[in-house]
Amino acid sequence: MSGKPPSQAEPSQAEPSQAEPSQAEPSQAEPPEFDISHAHSARVYNYWLGGKDNYAADRDAAEQAIAANPGIRTDVRANREFLARAVRYLASGCGIRQFLDIGTGLPTASNTHEVAQAVTPQARIVYVDNDPIVLAHARALLTSTPEGATGYIDADLRDTPAILQGARQMLDFSQPVALMLLIILHMIPDADDPHGIVARLMQALPSGSYLVLAHPASDIHAARMAEMTKRVNERMTGPKATMRDRAAVTRFFDGLDLLEPGVVQPQQWRPEPGQLTPLQVTAWCGVARKP
Numbered sequence: 001m002s003g004k005p006p007s008q009a010e011p012s013q014a015e016p017s018q019a020e021p022s023q024a025e026p027s028q029a030e031p032p033e034f035d036i037s038h039a040h041s042a043r044v045y046n047y048w049l050g051g052k053d054n055y056a057a058d059r060d061a062a063e064q065a066i067a068a069n070p071g072i073r074t075d076v077r078a079n080r081e082f083l084a085r086a087v088r089y090l091a092s093g094c095g096i097r098q099f100l101d102i103g104t105g106l107p108t109a110s111n112t113h114e115v116a117q118a119v120t121p122q123a124r125i126v127y128v129d130n131d132p133i134v135l136a137h138a139r140a141l142l143t144s145t146p147e148g149a150t151g152y153i154d155a156d157l158r159d160t161p162a163i164l165q166g167a168r169q170m171l172d173f174s175q176p177v178a179l180m181l182l183i184i185l186h187m188i189p190d191a192d193d194p195h196g197i198v199a200r201l202m203q204a205l206p207s208g209s210y211l212v213l214a215h216p217a218s219d220i221h222a223a224r225m226a227e228m229t230k231r232v233n234e235r236m237t238g239p240k241a242t243m244r245d246r247a248a249v250t251r252f253f254d255g256l257d258l259l260e261p262g263v264v265q266p267q268q269w270r271p272e273p274g275q276l277t278p279l280q281v282t283a284w285c286g287v288a289r290k291p
């Protein structure tokens with residue numbers, strides 16, 4: 001987390017209006033500053049995924065977490081595989097061409113735009129994140145097929161007006177949009193009403209839109225997850241992670257039609273035939289359609 005108040009979301013290139021999506025190179029703006037003395041959720045996650053965009057404090061927190069919950073590396077990979085399957089399903093099976101992916105994370109394999117545009121080259125993807133280090137890497141994300149588009153908004157998830165205002169500049173809100181919230185809502189404490197945030201975002205989208213959501217679980221390997229969360233939270237500045245149980249995660253889908261198989265662990269969501277999957281993954285996920 002950058003610690004920046006939500007209302008101060010800045011565009012990632014010089015001058016444009018607040019939360020306007022950037023399709024240009026972020027390096028045109030001043031280089032962002034980031035605190036590398038504390039762990040950061042995007043970089044810890046990057047380490048678990050085997051990435052190189054992390055620092056000593058991130059690696060320490062990530063290793064402490066692995067010691068508490070040895071399955072975490074497999075779990076984050078299972079989440080990424082869920083992301084790719086869900087995007088592929090929506091692009092190919094449901095005709096979705098617009099994706100609003102909040103909590104982008106550092107670029108890795110099978111980013112949302114790559115998966116969507118491999119199916120539908122015209123797909124338009126808007127990424128949103130509030131972290132300067134993700135912003136610094138956004139240039140790597142801002143690739144697109146010539147037929148489609150990829151943009152980036154520097155905003156906090158809690159600032160839903162800024163996100164919607166920015167997204168409207170690139171996406172057609174009269175057509176369905178897939179809202180993607182994967183492994184981000186745990187960074188929103190209950191006091192900031194995460195369920196209300198999801199409801200407000202979905203309310204702005206038309207019928208036929210989808211919600212794709214994954215959330216770390218408090219009720220799978222509960223003791224390990226509690227210890228892992230404690231260790232990571234002790235090493236991060238800014239908001240702390242809140243793990244949630246299946247019932248709380250299911251409430252994010254209130255008012256929507258959950259697709260089969262409902263709210264399940266990521267490896268259980270429509271696995272591909274023959275795909276080898278871990279038995280337990282410490283997260284809940286689901287995909288739902290707005291009626």
Ligand SMILES: C[S@@+](CC[C@H](N)C(=O)[O-])C[C@H]1O[C@@H](n2cnc3c(N)ncnc32)[C@H](O)[C@@H]1O
Pocket residue numbers: 001041042045079080083102103104105106128129130131134155156157158181182183184187
């Ligand atoms: C663990 S990564 C998840 C990346 C990707 N969604 C995935 O599932 O692989 C979480 C991302 O959410 C971002 N994030 C955390 N809190 C946020 C907030 N309040 N507003 C916007 N982005 C946030 C972090 O900077 C990080 O990039």
